[in-house]
Amino acid sequence: MKQSTMGIWVAGALLAMSTAALADTVVKIGFSSPLSGPQAHYGKDNENAAKMAIDDLNAKPITIAGQKVKFELVSEDDQADPRIGTQVAQRLVDAGVKAVIGHYNSGVSIPASRIYADAGVPQLSVSTNPAYTQSGYKTTFRLVGSDSQIGGALGRYAIQQLKAQRIAVIDDRTAYGQGIADEFIKAVQGMGKKPVRREFTSDKATDFTAILTSLKAVAPDVIFYGGADAQAAPMAKQMKRLGINAHLMGGDMLNTPTFIQLAGPDAAGHFAAVAGSELSARPAGKDFEARYKARFKQEIISLGPQFYDGVMLVADAMKRANSTEPGKFLPMIANTTYKGVTADFSFDGSGNLKKAPVTISAVENNDWKVKSTVY
Template sequence: MQTIKLASLTVAVAAALALSACGKKEQPATGTQASGAAAAAAGETVVTLGFAAPLTGPQSHYGEEYKNGVTLAIEDANAQHPTIGGKPVKFVLDAEDDQADPKIATQVAQKFMDNKVSGIIGHFNSGTAIPASKIYSDNGVPMIAMATAPTFTQQGFKNTFRSMTSDTQQGSVVGKYVVEKLGFKKIAIVDDRTAYGQGLADEFEKAAKAAGATIVKREFTNDKASDFAAIITSIKSTSPDMVYYGGADAQSAPMAKQMKRLGVKAPLVSGEMTKTPTFLKLAGTDGDGTIASLAGLPLEQMPKGKDYESRYKARFKTDVATYSPYGYDATMAMIDAMKQANSSEPAKYLPVLAKIQYSGVTSSDWTYDDKGDLKNGGITLYKVENGQWKVLETVGGGAKGADASAAK
C-alpha cells in the first residue's frame, strides 16, 4: 500500500510540474530571451549577456530605453545566424533591475556571476557600475557600461569599458563653451551628490574657472529631492548668469520650474540626463531656455542614425530618446569581439574587445584606449525652444563628423 501511495504521489508531482511548465510564459521583459531548451533543440549554443539598469523607480525611463537598444542589437545579431567556434549560437539577454542602488547593483552582479553570463552591458549609473565592476573584475568578465564618472575606468581593471565618453570630457567642454561662447561669467552650481552628478559638476567647475568664470555659489541636493526653494533662494541672491545642475531630469525639471517661479532669470544648464523627452514633459513651458549637453552627434547626424531611428520606432512604437543607440553599439561591439575571438569565453574575447574597431550607429570608429575609454568623441549642446530640444552646436573632444561617442 505504501509503495502504491508513493508511486501515485510521484505521478501526481510529475503531472503538476508538467502543468506548471506548460503554464510558464516567456519573460516579456526583453523580447530577446529564449529558453536554453529551445536553443538546444535547434542545435544552438546559448550565449547569455547580462544587462543591468534602473527598470523601476524615477530613473526607469532611462533604463528601459537603454535596454531597448540592447534588445534590438541582440535581435539583429541573432538574425545573422551567427556561429562561434564553428557552432551556431543564440544570444539571449538576462536583464536585471538594479534600481540605481549600489547595494542592489552588487547583488545583481553576483547573480550574473553565479549564472555564468558571458559579458555585461551596463550598469547604467556610475554609482552602480563602479561597485559592480569590482565583482566583474574579480571574475574576469568584461562590462561595457553607460557610466561616465572618471573613476570607473581609473581603477586599474582590465575589464571595464564605456559606451559613452567620460565626465572629464563632457564637463570640460561644456564649462569652456558656456564661458567663451555664451558669455556666462557668474555661475552657480548644484549637484545631486551621486557619482555621476557630482563628478560632472566638478569637471564643469574646473573648466569654467579655467575659462575665466567665477563660481558664485556651490550647492548640493540629492537624487530623491523635489523641493529646491531654499537652494534657489540662496542662488538668487548671487545674481548668477547661469545655473549648472549635475543630475537627472527628475530633479532638473522641477528645479527649472521653481527657478522661474522664484524669479531666477538665469538659464539652467545641465548634462545628458536632462536632455530627455521626460524633462520636456515635466518642465513644461518653464523648460524653455534650458541648455543640456550630450556627447556625440544628434541622432540624425550619426553614421547610421536615420536607419536606427526608423527600425527602433518600428520595433518599440516610440521615439529614440537618448541612450538606446549607445546600448545598441555596446552590445554589437561585445558580440563582434566574441565572433573575432571565435569564443564567448570572457578570458578569450576580452583582449579582442580591448582592441576592437567597430563601425556602429553612433560612431564609425568605436575604439578604446588602454583604460577602456572611447577614443573619439564630441559634445553636442542643445537648447529648449518652444518645448523642443534644438541643436546649438557640436564642439570639442576631437569630434570628427560622425566619429562621436557619448556620456552617462
C-alpha cells in the first residue's frame, strides 16, 4: 500500500472512530397499553404521557458512560387482552428494550411479568392487583398503590364518611375488577359491615337492568363497581332510571372524564378513587398538567402521569448507574428515592410503592372534585 493511500485510510478510520464516538446511543424503552378497543382512551392517555417523558429527556440529552443518549419509545397495543399481552411482551424483549412501562391492566401485566423477568428487563406498571408483585420477580415494580390500598380506602370512606348501611358489590370478573372489589369488601368487613349482595357481570356488558332490578329490592345506599368507565356510565344511567338512589363507587378506571361524558347528568354524586395525589398538590404536577393539555388538547384521562414518571424514573436509574444495561441499573430502581410528578417513589422488597397516596373524588358540577387524600 502506498504511503499516500495509507494516510487516506488512517485518516478515514480516525474520522469514522470520531464520528462513532460522537453518535448518540439509542436506548429503547418499551410501552404497552390498550391502544384499540373500548379501553383505548386509557391507553392513548398513557402513551401521550410516555411520549412527553421521552421528548423531555431528549430535549436535554443526558450522557451515560461517556455517550450521549437518545431515548426511543417502542409502543405496543395489548388490547387489554392477556393472550395478546404476552405476545407483545415477547416482541418488546426481542426488540431490545431496556425497560418496559406497562401494562395498564392487571390481567395483562401479571402473565407478561414472567417474560420480562426471564429476560431481566425491568417492568414498571400501574396494575393494581396485589398478585402483580407477589411472584418474587426482581424486575417487577408498581408505580401506584395496590387494590388493597385503593379498595380499602373506598371501603372505609363508604362506612365512615357516607355512613353506608346497605352496600352491594358488582365486578366485571377481570383481574382488576375482582381484585379491587375483594379489597373493598375486606375493608367494609373490617369496619363491622357485610355487603348485602355481590353480583358479577362482564367487562363487555352495557345492560345491567336485571342485576340492578334485583339489587333494588335490598335498597342499597352504596353500589361498588369493580370495572371500567364504559360499563360504569350506563350503570349510573340505569340506576337513575330504576329509581335506585345509591352512590356508585369505583376505582381509577371509573375516575375519568369519559365517565362524566357518557353518564351525563346521571354522573353526579358518584365516587371514585385514584392511586396518587392530586396533581395540583405536587410541586411538578401543575406544570405537567398544563403542558399535557397544551400539547394534546385534552384532559388527562387517568394514570398517564404515572407512565411519565415511569419513564423518567428509569432514566434517573440509568444515570445513577452510569449504564443503560438492565443488569446495572435495575438495583438503582429497587433503591430509588425519586421525586416524580405523581409521588415520591421508593419501593419495598416486592416492588410495591411505599407510602402510596390514594385520592377520593366525587362528581360535582360536571367535574371530579377531590374529597380526601389518604396514605
